[in-house]
Structure formats: structure tokens, C-alpha cells
Amino acid sequence: MHEDDDPPGDPACHAHKIIGGHLIDEQTYLDVRQFRKSERERLYQKRRQQGQSDRQTATSALIARLREVLTDRQFETIAVYWPIRGEPDLRPLMTELYGAGKKVLLPVVLERKAPLIFRPWSPGCEMIRGTWNILVPANGPPQHPQIVIAPVVGIDKDLYRLGNGGGYYDRTLASMNAKPLVVGVGFAFSQIETIFPMAWDLPMDMAILA
Ligand SMILES: Nc1nc2c(c(=O)[nH]1)N(C=O)[C@@H](CNc1ccc(C(=O)N[C@@H](CCC(=O)O)C(=O)O)cc1)CN2
Numbered sequence: 001m002h003e004d005d006d007p008p009g010d011p012a013c014h015a016h017k018i019i020g021g022h023l024i025d026e027q028t029y030l031d032v033r034q035f036r037k038s039e040r041e042r043l044y045q046k047r048r049q050q051g052q053s054d055r056q057t058a059t060s061a062l063i064a065r066l067r068e069v070l071t072d073r074q075f076e077t078i079a080v081y082w083p084i085r086g087e088p089d090l091r092p093l094m095t096e097l098y099g100a101g102k103k104v105l106l107p108v109v110l111e112r113k114a115p116l117i118f119r120p121w122s123p124g125c126e127m128i129r130g131t132w133n134i135l136v137p138a139n140g141p142p143q144h145p146q147i148v149i150a151p152v153v154g155i156d157k158d159l160y161r162l163g164n165g166g167g168y169y170d171r172t173l174a175s176m177n178a179k180p181l182v183v184g185v186g187f188a189f190s191q192i193e194t195i196f197p198m199a200w201d202l203p204m205d206m207a208i209l210a
């Protein structure tokens with residue numbers, strides 16, 4: 001047999017990656033990554049174009065809808081997020097939930113490319129800057145959220161989430177035995193047709209857009 005019959009660079013010899021235990025075709029991976037990157041840029045731009053008063057109106061509507069969804073649900077722990085990059089600011093709701101006796105948690109990147117941990121937050125608690133300069137509670141024991149409110153950059157018709165590109169929520173949910181209820185929140189323009197879901201992507205349970 002001639003070595004030239006199947007040169008190592010031949011496109012027919014499919015290269016693969018293992019992501020979260022899934023075998024992924026390398027070219028598909030690269031194509032999807034490129035698509036998501038440009039889609040994120042487009043959606044960040046939409047956020048920047050959104051006026052202050054539109055954002056406030058939409059955020060109030062989001063909070064009202066979230067309040068409805070959370071009312072009557074049995075839960076003690078809920079993960080929210082500290083807003084960055086024009087994400088809906090749910091801090092008033094966090095304060096409200098805390099006042100109602102819920103344990104409000106915030107995500108913390110302890111280690112790159114690892115699952116997030118969730119630390120308890122309370123109004124005025126000590127916060128420090130973590131990965132991406134995001135403020136996180138300075139200390140407190142990691143806790144398991146029963147509900148996760150996840151900010152979306154984009155969300156598709158099957159409730160797959162396009163986030164900031166770190167893969168953190170997917171990694172975190174994949175690592176949990178008891179799956180929380182995951183509620184994606186964002187602005188109406190975040191609705192997209194598809195994120196081209198890959199084997200590692202986990203759909204959310206519910207979306208609230210305004
Ligand atoms: N408010 C808020 N907090 C949050 C999140 C969020 O989306 N919103 N996260 C939701 O997950 C986690 C942080 N997410 C992060 C996502 C990406 C990178 C990051 O380093 N991105 C690379 C690009 C990644 C790539 O393309 O490979 C970079 O900017 O260089 C860091 C943190 C936890 N806290």
C-alpha cells in the first residue's frame with residue numbers, strides 16, 4: 001500500500017474533538033463556533049443600540065413575568081446573576097426574593113473551563129471582581145440552586161441558549177445530579193431561529209423575553 005493513498009491531511013480522514021464526553025466533528029465544530037461568534041457580535045450590537053428607556057421598560061416587564069412564574073413554585077434556592085454588558089438588571093428582584101426568605105445565589109467562575117459554583121448573595125454583602133471583571137460574593141459556601149435564571153445573548157426556538165461563549169452554564173448543568181429548573185431571560189431581539197445545537201448544548205426549561 002502506498003502512503004500517498006491516504007495522506008494524513010486528506011479531508012476524508014475526519015478529525016474529531018471530544019467536548020463534554022461527546023465526539024464532535026472538527027469542521028462542524030469550527031463552523032458552529034464561527035457562526036456563534038458572529039451572532040454574538042450582532043446581538044451585542046443590538047443591546048448597545050437599545051435605548052435606556054426601552055431597556056428599563058423591558059426589564060420591568062421581565063421582572064413582572066418572573067415574579068408570576070416564581071410565585072407558587074416551591075423552592076428555597078435560586079441563582080440569578082450580576083448584570084454585565086447590557087443584560088437585564090434583575091437586582092431589584094434579587095432583593096425582593098431575599099426579603100421573601102429565599103436563598104439568592106450568584107454564579108462564580110472559580111476555575112477556567114470548569115463548572116460554575118454558586119455562592120449566596122445578600123443585599124450589601126462583600127463583593128469582589130472575578131473572571132471578566134464580574135462582581136461575585138467574596139465568600140460563602142457553594143450551594144445548589146433549584147432554579148437557575150440564566151441571561152441569554154440569544155435563544156432559539158427550541159430553548160437553546162447562546163451565551164457569552166465560555167460554555168459555563170452548559171458545563172455546570174452537565175455536572176449537576178439534581179437538575180435545576182433553568183429559565184432563560186433576555187430582551188425580545190434575542191430570539192433567533194437556531195444556535196445549531198451541538199451535543200454539549202442543553203436546552204433550557206423556559207424562556208422569558210421582553
Ligand atoms: N452576568 C453574568 N454573569 C455570568 C455569566 C453571564 O453570562 N452573565 N456567565 C455565563 O456563563 C458566567 C461567566 N461567563 C463567561 C463567559 C465567557 C468568558 C470568557 O472568557 N470568554 C472568552 C471567549 C470565549 C471563547 O470564545 O472561547 C473571552 O472573552 O476571551 C468568561 C466568563 C458566570 N457569570
Ligand SMILES: Nc1ncnc2c1ncn2[C@@H]1O[C@H](COP(=O)(O)OP(=O)(O)OP(=O)(O)O)[C@@H](O)[C@H]1O
Nearest residue numbers: 019020162163164165166167168169170171174200
Ligand atoms: N459540557 C461541556 N464540557 C466541556 N466543554 C464544554 C461544555 N459545554 C461547552 N463547552 C465548551 O465551551 C465552548 C463554548 O460553548 P458555547 O458556545 O455553548 O458557550 P455559551 O453557552 O455561549 O457560553 P456561557 O454559558 O459561558 O455563556 C464550546 O465550544 C465547548 O468547547
